[in-house]
Amino acid sequence: MPDESVGLKQKQILFCITGSIAAYKVCEIIRLLRKEGAVVQVMMTDAAQKFVGPATFAALTGREVLTELFPVSPKAGLEHIELSLEEDAIVVAPATANVICKAAGGVADDLVTTTLSVCEQPTLFVPAMNSRMWQNPATAEAVTKLRARGIKVLNPEHGPLASLHEGEGRLPAAGKILNAIRELFNIPQPLRGKQVLVTAGPTREALDPVRYISNRSSGRMGYAIAESARDMGAEVTLIAGPTALPDVPEVMLKPVVSAQDMAVAVAETITTIHPDFIFMAAAVSDYTLENPKTEKIKRGTDDLRLSLSPTTDILRSIRGTSDAIIVAFALETENGEAEARRKMETKDTDFIVLNYANEEGAGFEVPTNRVVIFSKNGEKLEIPKDRKDRIAREIIRFVLNHKSAGHYRASKK
Numbered sequence: 001m002p003d004e005s006v007g008l009k010q011k012q013i014l015f016c017i018t019g020s021i022a023a024y025k026v027c028e029i030i031r032l033l034r035k036e037g038a039v040v041q042v043m044m045t046d047a048a049q050k051f052v053g054p055a056t057f058a059a060l061t062g063r064e065v066l067t068e069l070f071p072v073s074p075k076a077g078l079e080h081i082e083l084s085l086e087e088d089a090i091v092v093a094p095a096t097a098n099v100i101c102k103a104a105g106g107v108a109d110d111l112v113t114t115t116l117s118v119c120e121q122p123t124l125f126v127p128a129m130n131s132r133m134w135q136n137p138a139t140a141e142a143v144t145k146l147r148a149r150g151i152k153v154l155n156p157e158h159g160p161l162a163s164l165h166e167g168e169g170r171l172p173a174a175g176k177i178l179n180a181i182r183e184l185f186n187i188p189q190p191l192r193g194k195q196v197l198v199t200a201g202p203t204r205e206a207l208d209p210v211r212y213i214s215n216r217s218s219g220r221m222g223y224a225i226a227e228s229a230r231d232m233g234a235e236v237t238l239i240a241g242p243t244a245l246p247d248v249p250e251v252m253l254k255p256v257v258s259a260q261d262m263a264v265a266v267a268e269t270i271t272t273i274h275p276d277f278i279f280m281a282a283a284v285s286d287y288t289l290e291n292p293k294t295e296k297i298k299r300g301t302d303d304l305r306l307s308l309s310p311t312t313d314i315l316r317s318i319r320g321t322s323d324a325i326i327v328a329f330a331l332e333t334e335n336g337e338a339e340a341r342r343k344m345e346t347k348d349t350d351f352i353v354l355n356y357a358n359e360e361g362a363g364f365e366v367p368t369n370r371v372v373i374f375s376k377n378g379e380k381l382e383i384p385k386d387r388k389d390r391i392a393r394e395i396i397r398f399v400l401n402h403k404s405a406g407h408y409r410a411s412k413k
């Protein structure tokens with residue numbers, strides 16, 4: 001049953017680590033799983049412990065690491081049998097040629113292989129080995145056998161190996177492994193293989209070295225879009241003005257300060273990642289001080305007049321530079337719908353998300369929002385007040401459901 005409302009939150013994952021040089025890389029994957037709310041139980045083979053000590057994984061998971069089939073002080077129950085009931089899914093990463101062949105042959109001679117022979121949960125093997133080991137007919141046959149049984153085995157990546165030779169055998173990138181784990185839980189991945197660019201947060205326009213003009217944007221809406229797009233399988237780049245929010249795991253963050261920084265970062269990112277979707281959720285300053293003072297402005301008795309000039313209109317500036325589906329955000333205080341539609345028309349965006357600055361529980365600085373999203377084709381969806389993460393998912397779903405309505409610029413995908 002698809003369960004995208006909670007992502008990996010509260011999912012119980014048995015993470016088996018075997019004796020590959022890539023064992024150190026899974027520290028990061030386990031950290032990311034925990035950050036996303038998964039409950040991770042680590043099990044290690046003897047060989048795995050030669051590469052990274054169990055203490056590292058105990059600290060990363062907050063749980064004792066299981067290593068012994070025959071512990072010195074056995075518990076009343078049989079741990080490998082209990083795990084077969086408790087866990088939601090099993091990940092074997094890095095998976096050695098040895099464990100792959102043993103699992104395919106039903107060998108159960110240590111805690112990891114005995115557990116694998118008992119458990120029937122969705123299972124993922126993430127191989128990492130020398131390319132010759134990967135190409136060895138015994139390994140290839142074992143992989144085919146496991147796949148035929150419905151067990152997911154990722155292909156290792158091509159690149160420099162520990163031996164410094166080039167070849168197929170590297171542990172896949174963290175994002176790929178996490179997406180494969182999401183697939184184990186049937187978390188839908190409608191954005192798999194897509195590049196998504198999100199802007200978020202406020203910008204700051206300097207007046208002098210210590211003062212600036214900014215706005216009350218917390219960045220929460222953009223960060224929620226970035227997180228939801230990631231959960232749906234996208235590779236996400238987040239260009240964010242100054243916020244107090246923690247980084248979003250697996251999302252490439254490009255921090256910026258001023259509207260001009262953001263304009264430059266957006267233009268550069270478009271040329272490097274060629275995004276499929278752009279969500280412009282940042283509250284970019286419309287005006288800036290052309291020549292901010294290089295020294296602190298002193299208190300005086302006369303009025304201080306600042307002359308502000310318009311900043312680059314980022315939406316207009318990227319017109320014609322990208323084939324992406326563009327989703328703009330409009331924060332209005334009055335005539336919301338008319339203003340939002342006007343903005344979508346004049347800035348030639350495919351969608352616009354309207355939210356209100358002067359409504360309780362919506363707009364800036366709060367964890368909730370209420371929005372209305374319009375498509376260029378005239379479709380409209382009112383999303384009632386809800387948490388910003390759920391609103392983000394609804395926005396992306398609406399965009400995905402209406403993006404092929406045939407009203408885009410000719411070059412659009």
Ligand SMILES: Cc1cc2nc3c(=O)[nH]c(=O)nc-3n(C[C@H](O)[C@H](O)[C@H](O)COP(=O)(O)O)c2cc1C
Nearest residue numbers: 018019020021045047048096097098099128129130
């Ligand atoms: C330095 C070193 C690096 C190794 N790296 C790998 C590896 O990346 N992949 C692999 O399949 N085996 C690798 N091996 C071999 C395994 O550790 C060996 O086959 C071991 O028996 C695997 O045991 P396990 O599957 O129970 O963990 C390596 C061995 C050494 C000494």
